[in-house]
Each structure stands twice: as structure tokens, then as C-alpha cells.
Amino acid sequence: MIKTISKKLRNDFQLLLTMLMSIVGMFFLSFFGLNALFNSQYVLASYVLITAFIGIGNITLIFSRYSRLSIFNLSVLCGFLILMLIGHGGIEKTGILWTYSLLTISVAILPFKLGCIFCSIFVTSAFYLMLIPNNHDFLVDYTITESTRYIASSLALCVLTLTFVKIQENTKKVLRRQSITDELTGLYNRSVVKEKRVAKLGKVTATVLLVDIDFFKLVNDEYGHDTGDKVLIAVSEIIKSEVRDNDLAIRWGGEEFLLILKNCSLEQAVQKASSISKRVQKDAALFELVNKEITLSIGAACIDEKTELYDAIKTADQNLYVAKNSGRNKIVDTNLRFKSVSQ
Numbered sequence: 001m002i003k004t005i006s007k008k009l010r011n012d013f014q015l016l017l018t019m020l021m022s023i024v025g026m027f028f029l030s031f032f033g034l035n036a037l038f039n040s041q042y043v044l045a046s047y048v049l050i051t052a053f054i055g056i057g058n059i060t061l062i063f064s065r066y067s068r069l070s071i072f073n074l075s076v077l078c079g080f081l082i083l084m085l086i087g088h089g090g091i092e093k094t095g096i097l098w099t100y101s102l103l104t105i106s107v108a109i110l111p112f113k114l115g116c117i118f119c120s121i122f123v124t125s126a127f128y129l130m131l132i133p134n135n136h137d138f139l140v141d142y143t144i145t146e147s148t149r150y151i152a153s154s155l156a157l158c159v160l161t162l163t164f165v166k167i168q169e170n171t172k173k174v175l176r177r178q179s180i181t182d183e184l185t186g187l188y189n190r191s192v193v194k195e196k197r198v199a200k201l202g203k204v205t206a207t208v209l210l211v212d213i214d215f216f217k218l219v220n221d222e223y224g225h226d227t228g229d230k231v232l233i234a235v236s237e238i239i240k241s242e243v244r245d246n247d248l249a250i251r252w253g254g255e256e257f258l259l260i261l262k263n264c265s266l267e268q269a270v271q272k273a274s275s276i277s278k279r280v281q282k283d284a285a286l287f288e289l290v291n292k293e294i295t296l297s298i299g300a301a302c303i304d305e306k307t308e309l310y311d312a313i314k315t316a317d318q319n320l321y322v323a324k325n326s327g328r329n330k331i332v333d334t335n336l337r338f339k340s341v342s343q
Contacts, residue, residue, distance in 0.1 A: 015062060015067055015068075015070070015071065018058075018062060018070050018071050018074050018109050019059065019062050019070075021074060021105050021109070022055050022058045022059045022062070022070070022074055023059060025052070025055050025074075025077075025078075026052050026055045026056055026059070029048050029049070029051055029052035029055065029081075030049070030052045032048050033045050033048035033049035033052055034049075036048060037049075043088065044084075044088050044095075047081075047084050047088075048081075051077055051080065051081055054073075054077060055074075055077060058070050058073050058074055058077070061073060071109050071110065072110070072114075074105075074106075074109060075105075075106045075109060075110050075114075075118060078102045078103070078105055078106040079106055079118065079121070079122065081099075081102055082099045082102050082103060082106070082122065083122075083125050083126075083129065085098060085099050085102075086099060086125075086126055086129050086130065086140075087129050087139050087140065088139070088140065089140035093140060096150065099154070100153075100154070100157060103122065103154060103157055103158065103161075104157060104161050106118060106122075107119060107158060107161040107162060107165065108161055108164065108165060110165070111165070111169070112162060112165050112166050112169055115161070115162050115165055116162060119155075119158040119162065122154070122158070123151065123154070123155055123158070126150070126151055126154065127151060130142045130146070130147035130150065130151065131144070131147050131148075131151075179191065180192040180195075182250075182251040184229060184232060184233065184251075185232055185233055185236035185251050186236065186240075187236050187239070187240070187249045187250055187251045187257070188248055188249065188250040188251070189250065189251060190250060190251075190252055190253065190258070192248065192250060193250065193258075193309065193313075205263060205264070205265070205302070205303070205304055206260060206261060206262045206263065206264060206302075206303040206312075207260075207261045207264045207265065207266055207268070207269035207300060207301070207302050207303065207312075208258060208259065208260055208261070208300070208301050208302075208303065208309070208312045208313055208316045209258070209259040209261065209269055209272070209273050209298055209299070209300050209316065210252065210256065210257075210258055210298065210299045210300075210313065210316040210317055210319075210320045211239070211256065211257040211258075211259065211273070211276070211296055211297075211298050212255060212256050212257075212296065212297045212298070212320055212324065213231065213232075213235060213255040213256075213294060213295075213296060214294070214295045214296060214297055214324075214328040214329060215328075216228065216231070216254070216255035219231055219290055222290075223289070223290055227289055227290065230289055231286060231289060231290065231294060232251075232255065234283065234285055234286050234289070235257070235280055235286075235294070235296075236249075236251070236257070238276060238279050238280055238283065239257060239259065239276060242272060242275060242276050242279070243259060243261070243272075244261075246262050246263075247259065247260060247261050247262060247264075248260040248262075258313065258316075259272075260303075260309070265302075266300060266302050266333055266334060269300050269333075270300055270331055270333055273298045273300060273331045274331060276296065276298075277295065277296045277298065277329070277331070280294050280295070280296055281293050281294065281295055281296075281329075295328060295329035296329070297320060297323040297324045297328045297329065297330060297331075298320065298323060298330075298331045298332070299315075299316040299317060299318065299319030299320030299321070299322070299323055299331075299332055299333075300316060300319060300331060300332065300333040300334065301313070301315035301316040301319060301333070301334045302334055315334060319332040319333065319334065320332070
């Protein structure tokens with residue numbers, strides 16, 4: 001359990017930052033709350049101590065199944081404290097200085113779009129509290145110069161923090177894409193199958209195709225691995241052009257490819273497999289590379305409510321084995337029905 005939590009925090013910058021800020025904030029807020037209480041600033045003390053108490057609950061939330069909510073909870077708490085410190089002024093009117101760090105934390109832990117919304121709400125609220133005349137005794141009066149300088153500097157801080165968040169999100173997307181993409185072909189690699197959204201397709205009817213390039217070892221032996229790579233790339237491009245946006249085309253290993261066709265019947269999948277095979281067999285660029293036709297052997301299997309993805313892949317692999325051992329250049333489905341591509 002502890003190892004799982006540690007791994008989760010290491011792999012999620014936002015959750016780790018949320019946990020650290022919640023712990024540090026709890027101690028700081030408790031100290032400032034007690035200090036305000038001793039200075040007879042009861043309203044300020046109650047706000048700060050209540051926020052510190054809620055922060056303790058936020059720490060426990062991080063280690064629950066609702067851990068993502070802790071990020072938004074901390075951001076809301078920080079936003080509440082920021083507006084409270086702007087309006088109340090804090091001890092000796094120095095509370096506004098703490099809002100810069102709280103503002104940075106609030107924006108940094110949020111996704112970019114939510115961070116933009118948070119900044120918009122903050123700037124609007126700060127403008128109202130500092131520039132709109134009020135008749136409330138518990139709100140601090142700021143001069144025009146103080147107000148404009150604070151709002152301008154806070155806005156600049158928001159822009160800088162949002163820029164950092166956007167760069168982080170883009171970097172994370174690039175790294176994730178690289179981690180699940182085959183470098184040579186540009187297809188997904190087999191690690192994508194481990195993702196929950198793929199491994200558990202639920203009630204979606206789907207079909208898997210396990211595709212193997214016939215006699216690929218002979219291509220490597222006779223023409224070299226550079227030519228073999230070009231063959232893999234050419235076949236991959238044909239596969240990419242045949243699959244839909246919601247399908248998955250995966251380089252399964254070596255000269256094998258796995259296609260996960262969502263919302264696709266077995267008959268439709270066999271037709272798709274036949275189309276891919278014929279295009280590969282008739283491709284002029286491939287013929288020029290090896291001076292002969294490249295053919296494919298394909299095994300097909302269905303995914304349904306009773307069949308998990310890995311079971312379907314295993315069945316497709318068995319069907320592929322049958323196709324290869326019955327002369328190659330064939331498609332074999334779950335019912336062991338043969339389809340010769342040449343027909």
C-alpha cells in the first residue's frame with residue numbers, strides 16, 4: 001500500500017506538490033492563526049484556523065481514491081485565504097504579502113484551463129475588494145497606487161505561472177507520447193495495451209487482428225536490416241491509412257502488428273484485414289525494395305462481454321499460427337474460417 005502511494009506521488013507532480021503544500025500550509029496557518037488569536041484578531045484567527053483544519057482533511061484526501069479532488073480542494077482553500085488576506089489585511093496589514101506565494105501554489109497545481117479560470121476569478125475579486133469603495137469596517141482601504149500595483153504584479157505572476165504550467169503539460173504529453181510510440185514505425189508500442197482504457201474495453205464490441213509479415217527474416221538476411229526497416233515502415237503506413245481514428249494500430253514486436261478495431265464485427269474486421277493484405281501485396285514501393293511481393297498472415301478474434309482483450313489476443317495469435325502453418329498469405333478468424341487473400 002505504502003509503495004503504491006509513493007509511486008503514485010513520484011509520478012504525479014501535482015499530487016506531490018499538493019501534499020507538500022498541504023503539510024507546510026497546515027503548520028504555517030496554525031502558527032499564524034494562534035498568533036492572530038493572541039493579538040485579539042478573532043475574525044482573522046477563526047478564518048486561518050478553520051482553513052488549517054480543512055487542510056488536514058485535504059492531506060487524508062490525497063491518500064484516498066479521490067486523490068485528484070485534493071488538488072482542487074487546496075486551490076479553493078488558497079483562493080479563499082488570498083481573498084481573506086486582501087480584504088482583512090492580516091496582522092499589521094502585511095497579510096497581502098503572503099498572497100503571492102498562495103497565488104503561485106493555487107495556479108501551479110491546477111491544469112492550464114482551470115488555472116486560467118482561477119486567475120480570472122482572482123483578478124476580478126481583487127479588483128472589487130481593492131478598487132471598489134466599500135462601507136464595511138472589516139475591509140481594509142487601499143490607495144489607488146497600492147491597488148493597481150498589487151493587481152498588476154499579481155497578474156504578471158499569474159501569466160508566468162500559467163506559462164510554466166502550459167510548458168509542463170506539453171512536456172508531459174510529449175514524454176507520454178514517446179513512451180507509448182514505436183520509434184521506427186510511429187505506431188503505438190505494446191505498452192499502450194496496459195492502459196486501463198485499452199485493457200478494459202467494457203461492453204464495446206471490438207475485434208483484434210494480429211498481423212505478421214511473411215518470410216520477413218529472409219528479407220533481413222538477403223537485403224539487410226536497413227531494407228527490413230523500410231519494409232516495416234511501408235507496411236505501417238498502409239496500416240495507418242486503413243484504420244480509423246478510434247482504432248489502435250500497434251507494433252506488437254518484430255514484424256508483428258496488433259490492430260484493435262473498436263465497434264467492429266468479426267466479418268468487418270476480416271474485410272479490413274483483406275484490404276490491408278491486398279494493398280501490401282500490390283504495393284509497388286515494397287516490390288522495388290525486395291523484387292517480390294510482400295504478403296501477410298493474419299489471425300482475427302473478437303472481444304465481447306465474455307472475452308477480455310488479452311484472451312482475444314491469445315486467440316488471434318493461435319489463429320495466426322494456423323494461417324502461417326497452412327501456407328501463409330491467409331486470414332484465419334475465431335471460427336477457424338480461412339480466407340485466402342489471393343481470392
